[in-house]
Amino acid sequence: MALELRLGETAAAMTATIYDVAALAGVSIKSVSRVLNRGPNVSPSLEARVRAAVESLDYRPSLSARALAGASSYLIAAFVDAELTLEHWRSGRGNDYLSRLEYGALVECRKAGFHLLVELVDYGSATLEASVRSLLRSLRPDGVLLTPPNSDDPRVLDILEQHGTPFVRLGAETDLQRGMRVFMDDRQAAIDMTEHLIGRGHRRIGFVSGPGSYAASRARREGFQAAMANHGLEVDPALIVEGDFTFDSGRRAGGSLLAAPDRPTAIFASNDDMALGVLNAAAALGIPTPAGLAVCGFDDTPSAMLSTPPLTTIRQPVTEMAAAATRLLLPGVSGSRDPSEPVGYALVERLSTSAGI
Amino acid sequence: MALELRLGETAAAMTATIYDVAALAGVSIKSVSRVLNRGPNVSPSLEARVRAAVESLDYRPSLSARALAGASSYLIAAFVDAELTLEHWRSGRGNDYLSRLEYGALVECRKAGFHLLVELVDYGSATLEASVRSLLRSLRPDGVLLTPPNSDDPRVLDILEQHGTPFVRLGAETDLQRGMRVFMDDRQAAIDMTEHLIGRGHRRIGFVSGPGSYAASRARREGFQAAMANHGLEVDPALIVEGDFTFDSGRRAGGSLLAAPDRPTAIFASNDDMALGVLNAAAALGIPTPAGLAVCGFDDTPSAMLSTPPLTTIRQPVTEMAAAATRLLLPGVSGSRDPSEPVGYALVERLSTSAGI
DNA sequence: GTGAAAGCGCTAACAC
């Protein structure tokens, strides 16, 4: 029937439907559907005939039709903060974290025949609830990937739970029992980094923290303090300066730390951008790195590798985290890893901390 | 009717359909559809009643249903090279270009009520055709955003044209008449940069080119040579070295250019990563930048701003380009700019070329 | 093992 109606159409515009396949294979559409969805009770001969028809017609099921009729939409949505995005737009910089995250999600989605939808969410807006609800209703994604800071937004979690849509929270730090999570141990990583510096003989170590409002930022600072205490080293309060994760704030922090008469021999910044700012401040003051000052960061952004000297930092496996998170949302969860365990990280040692004291 | 069937359901799981809205407003579903799609012939009173019903039911049309029934899917697909993506995964780096591109696309999509789907395409694979065809058939996107190197792949263009799906090619350099394009004038930008160096008094200028296989790379080199010629300066062939756009290749190129007895006073690298490599090579040789050597790049990646010294470079408005490209695909094309014209760029002057000769 | 028929929630002709 479908074929009949289409006699006048061009080959280009013509797209086979399940009816065409069924007709060509001499079976019912239900059988085609069963073969395609690996349903039970399919005889080998039927399977073969259907596959041949699919092949010769180069048939692909329509996503919309499947989503409308069935329970699955074959869509995974990644919720990305709109404010953050606009800020990046303004500053003309891509977001390395999001970019790496997306790779992981994309690769897993594709393996499973799913598609990745990226959605902007207004974390700071009053209409957040309405827009999230809207997204879930109109798109009906099979799962949602929550990126910071949405991972910790109770409003978003509420709606997702109400709606019954599975979701994974990346880097979430609060309400640990809600939804699924994939995260790393920021505190322990900061301990490792601090011990790396102590191992190099450093005793006066400066710390440039991130904003106190970020849970990850607090965890890193706690790790630093814990490591210092464990080694019997006192933390001079004057050696802890708060930045806001930007290069400029790192430069200012570095400048003030290095201007002190009894300046530190090493500075641990809570992220790479700030660490690069410290490097810049040191250069401006004529202090050679690493000979005169060891500097380390956190994140392992591309710039960390390219700076002069290259930066020792903590490498977060963002892509792998996103891949694991996506797998958690996909049917037939392999459960290759325990979602309640933090993912691993690595201390990447580069030139910026290579000199001892 | 729909309401009736749902008496047993919980409020949470219950989702209003167009029938519910029509029933509540006391109109037909067609009227609801007309109001929602801004169709003609809607009386103000009808409009008001429908809007009120939509509001009170918090109704959102189902994307799948609309796509299945109508001509539009409200989906824009961005085709991203899979190989490139996997390479980035391996190296653990995000892709700044893609990230910025996506922002632009996302913001425009959201304004128009569209959704952005990111799809991996195997540029280098034999199954490329099949997978692209698959994507178009199952997703039926209303438009496709082609990113390099897919922008220049004739196989992809063929399929898109056959399928009748509108597409925009970002940064395309070949087959200029096919599809829509958004691009910049790489050659002129390279001329500008070269003249910037000449204006600083530099006469012996080294050039680190990208791979000759990239059209953009060739255009940049041509621009450099044209500018030199225009100013009556001879280009010493020994001062042109080919790299492969990586940091390491830039470092090697810088090392060999600077080892020569009559070394250049300035080096223009075809992209920022290589320029940073040159900076690194200069530092290793004890040559101060910018005092002893001016260095400039191309792209304005985040690292360019963070390096020591910060890098003079060409800023490509990737986000704006993507936004413009997306607008071209959306209904009601505003045509705010002429797609046959290249987009603007900016020479960003930073410390790395601040000293004259 | 396989098929017939009834929707999923919309849009689109075509009446009125």
Add this chain to the structure above:
DNA sequence: GTGTTAGCGCTTTCAC
């Protein structure tokens, strides 16, 4: 101006 009626291309009961 507004409503009726078919589908869009699938999945899903439920028979056989």
